[in-house]
Amino acid sequence: MSGIAALLLELGHEVTGSDKVSTVETDRLQRRGLCFHEQHRAAAASNADLIVFSSAIKFDNPILVSARDLGKPVVRRAEALAAIMGAKRGILIAGMHGKTTTSAMTAHVLREGGLHPSHYVGAEIPILGTNAHWDSRGQYFVAEGDESDGTLICFHPEHSLILNIEEEHLDFYVDLAAIEKVFARLIEQTSRTVFYNIDDANAARLCAKRKGAISFGFSEKADYRAADIELRNFASVFSVYRQGEQLGEAVLNVPGQHNVQNAVGVIALATELGIPFDKIAASLCKFEHARRRFEIKYESDRFLLVDDYAHHPTEIRATLKTATSIGRKRVLTMFQPHRYSRTKALRNEFGRAFDDADRVIVTEIYPASEAPIPGISGETISNEIAMHGHRGVSYQPRFEWIHRDVGNMLDSGDVVMSLGAGNIHEQLALLAADLVIAEKLRSIVGEQGDVRLYEPLSRHTTLRVGGPAQFWVEPRDESAFAELIRYCSREGLPLFVVGRGSNLLVRDGGIRGVVVHPCGGEFDKIDVNGNEITAGVGAKLKEVAYVGKTAGLGGLEWMEGIPGAVGGGLRMNAGAMGAQTFENVVRVRYLDHDGNPHVKRRDDLDVHYRNFPLLESNFAVSAVFRGQPAPKEEIVRNLKASQQKRRTSQPAAKSAGCIFKNPDSCPAGKLVDELGLKNSRVGKARVSEVHGNFIVNDGGATAADMLELIDKIKGVARAKRGIELETEVQIVGED
Numbered sequence: 001m002s003g004i005a006a007l008l009l010e011l012g013h014e015v016t017g018s019d020k021v022s023t024v025e026t027d028r029l030q031r032r033g034l035c036f037h038e039q040h041r042a043a044a045a046s047n048a049d050l051i052v053f054s055s056a057i058k059f060d061n062p063i064l065v066s067a068r069d070l071g072k073p074v075v076r077r078a079e080a081l082a083a084i085m086g087a088k089r090g091i092l093i094a095g096m097h098g099k100t101t102t103s104a105m106t107a108h109v110l111r112e113g114g115l116h117p118s119h120y121v122g123a124e125i126p127i128l129g130t131n132a133h134w135d136s137r138g139q140y141f142v143a144e145g146d147e148s149d150g151t152l153i154c155f156h157p158e159h160s161l162i163l164n165i166e167e168e169h170l171d172f173y174v175d176l177a178a179i180e181k182v183f184a185r186l187i188e189q190t191s192r193t194v195f196y197n198i199d200d201a202n203a204a205r206l207c208a209k210r211k212g213a214i215s216f217g218f219s220e221k222a223d224y225r226a227a228d229i230e231l232r233n234f235a236s237v238f239s240v241y242r243q244g245e246q247l248g249e250a251v252l253n254v255p256g257q258h259n260v261q262n263a264v265g266v267i268a269l270a271t272e273l274g275i276p277f278d279k280i281a282a283s284l285c286k287f288e289h290a291r292r293r294f295e296i297k298y299e300s301d302r303f304l305l306v307d308d309y310a311h312h313p314t315e316i317r318a319t320l321k322t323a324t325s326i327g328r329k330r331v332l333t334m335f336q337p338h339r340y341s342r343t344k345a346l347r348n349e350f351g352r353a354f355d356d357a358d359r360v361i362v363t364e365i366y367p368a369s370e371a372p373i374p375g376i377s378g379e380t381i382s383n384e385i386a387m388h389g390h391r392g393v394s395y396q397p398r399f400e401w402i403h404r405d406v407g408n409m410l411d412s413g414d415v416v417m418s419l420g421a422g423n424i425h426e427q428l429a430l431l432a433a434d435l436v437i438a439e440k441l442r443s444i445v446g447e448q449g450d451v452r453l454y455e456p457l458s459r460h461t462t463l464r465v466g467g468p469a470q471f472w473v474e475p476r477d478e479s480a481f482a483e484l485i486r487y488c489s490r491e492g493l494p495l496f497v498v499g500r501g502s503n504l505l506v507r508d509g510g511i512r513g514v515v516v517h518p519c520g521g522e523f524d525k526i527d528v529n530g531n532e533i534t535a536g537v538g539a540k541l542k543e544v545a546y547v548g549k550t551a552g553l554g555g556l557e558w559m560e561g562i563p564g565a566v567g568g569g570l571r572m573n574a575g576a577m578g579a580q581t582f583e584n585v586v587r588v589r590y591l592d593h594d595g596n597p598h599v600k601r602r603d604d605l606d607v608h609y610r611n612f613p614l615l616e617s618n619f620a621v622s623a624v625f626r627g628q629p630a631p632k633e634e635i636v637r638n639l640k641a642s643q644q645k646r647r648t649s650q651p652a653a654k655s656a657g658c659i660f661k662n663p664d665s666c667p668a669g670k671l672v673d674e675l676g677l678k679n680s681r682v683g684k685a686r687v688s689e690v691h692g693n694f695i696v697n698d699g700g701a702t703a704a705d706m707l708e709l710i711d712k713i714k715g716v717a718r719a720k721r722g723i724e725l726e727t728e729v730q731i732v733g734e735d
């Protein structure tokens with residue numbers, strides 16, 4: 001519709017328009033004189049001489065109702081376009097696939113050939129400036145015809161370029177015969193030459209008998225033929241022959257064999273209009289195609305992200321073929337089916353369309369204006385693909401999560417494609433933006449570190465629940481950690497530190513921003529110096545106890561019962577066997593929010609039960625613990641006692657340790673036990689029968705299950721005992 005509005009404005013008409021939403025397009029048109037309303041109001045019809053409407057507009061739209069009441073002329077978009085085209089010598093590009101690119105290419109070649117064509121194409125084309133333009137200097141008008149609603153019959157062009165004909169838009173047409181009828185009418189109404197793709201059986205059958213028709217394609221029989229095609233990265237080089245005679249070589253900077261085929265059609269038309277071949281070849285070489293047609297969204301040595309509008313099985317096959325021809329390693333595809341009717345009609349064909357993709361993630365259907373069809377969903381397609389024998393297909397019904405699934409699979413050398421006519425490109429854009437950040441993070445942590453996108457935190461928490469970390473980053477030394485802190489602060493990215501995840505409940509939506517996991521390298525080191533043990537934050541707390549044993553240092557045995565790392569032990573002032581972390585701490589080394597290092601002695605630190613506030617906005621790097629020289633046997637005995645206590649009083653199942661802090665009046669475990677809540681459950685989350693302060697994951701529990709069970713326990717403790725339980729486990733992330 002924006003193209004029609006633009007043309008009418010350029011022709012000097014007064015144009016008003018309405019839509020449910022304003023867009024960059026409506027803003028641009030407003031600057032060119034459009035009077036725009038973000039609402040469909042009946043009053044809009046009263047001052048108009050003509051009302052043009054899109055086929056997406058319903059019959060009972062207030063403007064249409066009012067126009068009919070007032071007896072105003074009302075025409076469909078295609079009828080308006082056909083009328084505008086009627087003022088010039090029309091060239092119509094028609095077919096199921098590739099018409100936007102081909103009509104843009106035609107307009108571009110004619111423009112470069114000095115013919116000053118006017119044009120109308122179905123997308124924003126950077127090289128043409130706008131999707132529609134009226135040039136009063138030229139005679140020709142190039143337009144993309146829309147076959148979806150039968151309106152091709154409105155056109156009476158001088159020339160038609162027919163690209164391909166097959167089953168599509170079965171919400172409108174009964175069958176292929178009905179589609180062909182419409183094309184036959186267009187061919188009949190074309191006053192001069194019909195150009196047709198001879199490699200397309202249906203187009204050839206319909207057009208060949210037409211007098212004076214000119215064929216193009218790869219076939220030996222084609223009037224205009226492309227041969228010796230060499231596909232290079234994103235370009236194709238090929239020779240062009242006219243009736244066996246070589247016209248020359250052409251370079252097309254748009255990938256894909258199907259685009260070579262369309263380009264020969266454009267060459268045929270332009271040659272017949274009298275443009276010399278070298279001029280045609282020179283302009284083809286400069287051609288850049290439309291947005292969302294193999295549009296590169298991100299490119300580096302490691303990854304290539306490409307968006308394409310492909311939504312029909314034939315288009316998907318062609319686009320994936322192009323993606324594999326680029327010669328990278330794997331092709332990962334996110335696909336958003338378009339329309340329930342197309343999904344239903346072509347489900348078998350969709351099942352076979354993804355053979356060239358290594359991995360396919362299908363999300364929910366983009367309905368366009370359609371109502372759902374019972375039993376038809378994105379899963380219909382993922383099932384079809386799997387039934388066809390593809391081993392790498394999955395279904396992700398949550399649209400906003402699809403980029404995470406693909407991002408977490410990413411490996412160096414991958415091509416990621418977003419395919420569909422809806423809004424799937426938004427997901428690819430999110431992935432591209434995150435990749436820019438991920439690559440920066442990678443440069444900070446260097447070769448020895450690790451960066452993963454959307455890493456599921458269920459893999460990094462002892463409870464085994466939780467959504468993904470947007471950026472999972474493992475620095476191996478203090479300077480990389482400091483640089484990460486500075487980078488996040490500069491970029492306004494939240495930064496959260498996860499140790500062994502033993503006291504952590506991450507919500508199912510995961511954690512936004514950078515999740516730092518200091519581990520390996522100097523973070524895992526434990527050194528003994530006299531009675532002091534220095535441990536990096538990544539080391540296990542129980543390791544400190546065992547190193548103590550080897551060095552003959554006691555008083556640390558209680559740490560054996562803590563599953564977490566030194567960092568978590570500090571942050572939570574973790575405790576067991578009546579002892580707690582800071583009873584053994586001598587000094588803590590940490591980085592502040594500017595990444596500067598500090599060392600503080602125990603006496604200068606503010607520490608509470610299960611809380612060390614300094615680490616709310618600073619980041620621990622290492623700590624020095626003090627042990628007391630003790631006989632080995634005594635240490636071993638204490639370690640065994642701690643182990644025994646843990647094994648007999650705590651569950652072995654997946655848990656996050658104690659869920660609640662012990663209230664003053666009674667240990668939380670005892671309270672839950674007395675309240676009779678052991679073994680109570682929500683989903684797969686269950687209160688342990690061994691210890692009332694543990695909630696265990698019976699396999700497949702969600703954070704939502706866990707949180708509901710926690711709330712339930714708190715509610716009962718409040719109601720029956722008047723005790724306000726406070727969680728000890730850290731609850732983080734988004735729903």
Ligand code: EPU
Pocket residue numbers: 503561574575576577578645649656657658659660661662667668669670671673690691692693728
């Ligand atoms: N109890 C019951 N029923 C239960 C659980 C406990 O009656 O289901 C009774 C016990 O018999 C005992 C009392 O409650 O008389 C306290 O229980 P426990 O000795 O197991 O200690 P806790 O206070 O529940 C604390 C730490 C644990 C640590 C143990 C062992 C807290 C919140 N918890 O548990 O730490 O492992 O001592 O020393 O301070 C953790 O913080 O994540 C954690 C597991």
